[in-house]
Amino acid sequence: MAKEEICIIGVGRFGRSLIESLSVNINYRVIAVDSSEDRLASIDKYVDWAVVGDATNTDFYKDNGLDKIDNFVIGIGSDIQSSLLIASILKGFGKENIYAKAVSESHEKILKSLNITKIINPEQDAARKLAYDFNNPLYKMSNASSSEDISSVELDGNYNWTRVRVSGRSPVSNTRIMDIPSLRNAKIVVALINRSGKYLVPKGQDIIFKDDYVFIIGKGKSLSKFVKVLRP
Structure with missing residues (x-):
């Protein structure tokens, strides 16, 4: 065996x-x-x-x-x-x-x-x-609901881990990651995409679609602007 x-x-x-x-x-x-x-x-x-x-x-x-x-x-x-x-x-x-x-x-x-x-x-x-x-009740940790369109958690160094559901009104829906202008020279990492319950580690040629959950690591105005691009 x-x-x-x-x-x-x-x-x-x-x-x-x-x-x-x-x-x-x-x-x-x-x-x-x-x-x-x-x-x-x-x-x-x-x-x-x-x-x-x-x-x-x-x-x-x-x-x-x-x-x-x-x-x-x-x-x-x-x-x-x-x-x-x-x-x-x-x-x-x-x-x-x-x-x-x-x-x-x-x-x-x-x-x-x-x-x-x-x-x-x-x-x-x-x-x-x-x-x-001590026979005391245990509390449950809170968990971000998968139904939330935007959720964010602070990391060290003022970075944020942010999950955004791509809107059908987003100008970058059906666009390759490498072709998204707001990602050029920005200190943002598209770390993961959840598409219909399946996770993938994206590459530049991968396309972002409506209703994808995009997981981003970034900070400051660059992150805020990109979130608004995904959900205008």
Whole structure:
């Protein structure tokens, strides 16, 4: 019987603890990914395969055959933008079993909007367990409704993660991303598109259509102007 493969991205304290725990289970083949060779060397004896590289690069997965793996854990927490880009890439590959660490309420909320399988917030999980031990009710985290036309969450460095439903009145509906004037020289990243419930990581030649949910990372007036272009 073939072993089930699990890829852990990020070998910090959380990732390392998970790797060590999984290593005792003979039913799993554990793959670790990190940008640091030193961190990977420290857990080499616990994994079946260690891959050094940039997990925010789509080609990295294809070049190393990681796009064939079904189960992923995003252990990166402190770098929220990297965490979200990785989640976007994995959703673009059509991956369904994605588990991710969150370090804040806003981080968790964004991951929920991407329909991540399970979100782990170590501090909140510990607090919730303590509340359970005291027999207190646990509160539910708020989640952005998929029916909202525009929703936005602040990130570090004054950046925002914004989801916009493209209006039929938008001048860029049925337009390739590379041909949208307001994106030229603007500090905006179109990170993900949700089209009829399916996620894709867009490239320049991809077309934006009416009712697409476009996920954008940006800040300031450039972001505001682009949102108004999508929903005039």
